[in-house]
Amino acid sequence: MAWGDELADLAARRGPALVAYAYLLVGDLDRAQDLAQEALARAFGRPRRGTDLTWVEAYVRRTILNAFLDGTRRDRLWARSRHLFVVGDERPGEGDALAARTADHVDVQQALALLPPRERACVVLRFYDDLTVPAIAERLDISEGAAKRYLSDGVRRLEAVLGSVEETPAAEVVEVRASGRRSRR
Amino acid sequence: MSYDLRRGLDTLAAEERASAEALPVEALRTRARRRRTARTAAASGLAVATVAAVAVAAAALPVRLGTPPAGTPAPTTTAGAWPSAVTPTGPVPGCGDVIPPIVRPQDPEITVEVEVGVPPVQGGRVNTGVTIVSPPGFQVAYEDTGVVALLVRDGVVVAVPDAGGAGVAYFSDAGEMGVLAREPRAVPCAADDGALEPGTYELYVFAELLRGDPLTLTWTDAMTVVGGPVPVTLD
Numbered sequence: 001m002a003w004g005d006e007l008a009d010l011a012a013r014r015g016p017a018l019v020a021y022a023y024l025l026v027g028d029l030d031r032a033q034d035l036a037q038e039a040l041a042r043a044f045g046r047p048r049r050g051t052d053l054t055w056v057e058a059y060v061r062r063t064i065l066n067a068f069l070d071g072t073r074r075d076r077l078w079a080r081s082r083h084l085f086v087v088g089d090e091r092p093g094e095g096d097a098l099a100a101r102t103a104d105h106v107d108v109q110q111a112l113a114l115l116p117p118r119e120r121a122c123v124v125l126r127f128y129d130d131l132t133v134p135a136i137a138e139r140l141d142i143s144e145g146a147a148k149r150y151l152s153d154g155v156r157r158l159e160a161v162l163g164s165v166e167e168t169p170a171a172e173v174v175e176v177r178a179s180g181r182r183s184r185r
Numbered sequence: 186m187s188y189d190l191r192r193g194l195d196t197l198a199a200e201e202r203a204s205a206e207a208l209p210v211e212a213l214r215t216r217a218r219r220r221r222t223a224r225t226a227a228a229s230g231l232a233v234a235t236v237a238a239v240a241v242a243a244a245a246l247p248v249r250l251g252t253p254p255a256g257t258p259a260p261t262t263t264a265g266a267w268p269s270a271v272t273p274t275g276p277v278p279g280c281g282d283v284i285p286p287i288v289r290p291q292d293p294e295i296t297v298e299v300e301v302g303v304p305p306v307q308g309g310r311v312n313t314g315v316t317i318v319s320p321p322g323f324q325v326a327y328e329d330t331g332v333v334a335l336l337v338r339d340g341v342v343v344a345v346p347d348a349g350g351a352g353v354a355y356f357s358d359a360g361e362m363g364v365l366a367r368e369p370r371a372v373p374c375a376a377d378d379g380a381l382e383p384g385t386y387e388l389y390v391f392a393e394l395l396r397g398d399p400l401t402l403t404w405t406d407a408m409t410v411v412g413g414p415v416p417v418t419l420d
Contacts, residue, residue, distance in 0.1 A: 015208040020198035041216035108193040166187035
């Protein structure tokens with residue numbers, strides 16, 4: 001399959017999922033659409049070997065995550081004050097659409113909006129992507145200790161809005177290392 | 186009862202997935218193709234690594250303009266006429282100026298690709314990506330102060346970047362000049378509260394390209410090229 005057809009195929013089949021993933025990070029559907037498009041353009045903007053679209057999707061997701069963190073890093077002042085402009089950014093009809101959504105949806109959305117970018121990224125990677133703490137640390141190129149701290153702080157902030165947060169069994173990963181030691185995360 | 190965050194995020198993502206519009210496949214193909222073309226052009230010239238190394242060296246040196254001092258080696262860059270490019274018929278416009286008529290040759294050899302970031306203006310900064318592509322083997326340079334993004338409405342410049350850039354020069358003869366992440370602060374020309382009105386604008390990029398000696402950073406001549414206009418909507 002030619003690269004252009006692969007791009008069309010991936011955009012059609014996985015585009016909405018990529019946009020949804022970006023949305024969990026940026027909290028704005030328009031920005032999420034743009035982020036997903038930019039990541040797809042980057043992924044297919046360079047020749048590559050193989051046609052494994054699963055790998056390409058993983059690359060696109062990583063690009064979305066990096067673009068999100070880079071964007072927030074570029075202008076931290078704006079990121080810190082963005083919540084002050086949320087009301088002004090609401091578009092006509094958006095309030096109605098929001099009201100029509102489930103209360104659960106709105107709660108999570110509002111709670112996520114309170115998190116600084118890295119905490120938000122860690123929460124999404126942990127609770128949506130089901131990554132372990134070491135995997136989160138690797139993905140964000142930070143230490144495991146930092147990843148744990150971001151995750152812990154993020155969950156604490158979320159709990160202020162959502163109540164105590166449940167760690168479902170899927171999140172309890174038991175790793176058996178080569179040395180025979182067991183570590184529970 | 187504890188909140189099931191995993192389920193909450195899944196639900197949120199599923200609802201957004203359902204309301205997301207289909208991605209514009211043709212536009213995506215065009216963007217990806219443009220990136221591929223630029224990469225191919227870059228690969229057909231000198232090694233990119235060499236160019237990067239020279240650019241780093243250039244960044245550490247002050248940029249000098251004007252005639253080479255006596256005793257310096259003769260410029261090694263391409264002499265003669267400039268390759269065809271999109272060029273303005275007047276000087277780079279400033280605040281309140283009308284955009285000069287632009288000469289657009291068919292299939293220009295030097296192009297300025299402009300991509301607008303998301304959102305286009307964030308915290309007063311214009312998120313602009315600029316890629317300058319020149320023919321392989323044609324050595325050309327720019328200083329970061331010589332690449333200017335302008336917001337235009339009805340043909341008139343309504344916002345200009347604040348003073349920025351460190352006077353650093355970059356150059357390449359490898360085709361793709363590279364992507365500049367330009368984030369100048371947009372200073373509105375007329376508004377007294379420092380804000381741009383919501384609406385549709387056009388983003389132009391004017392870039393002064395230089396030729397000269399890359400070792401001594403001595404430029405012998407220059408040409409201004411234009412990228413855009415790219416439509417920008419501010420909410």
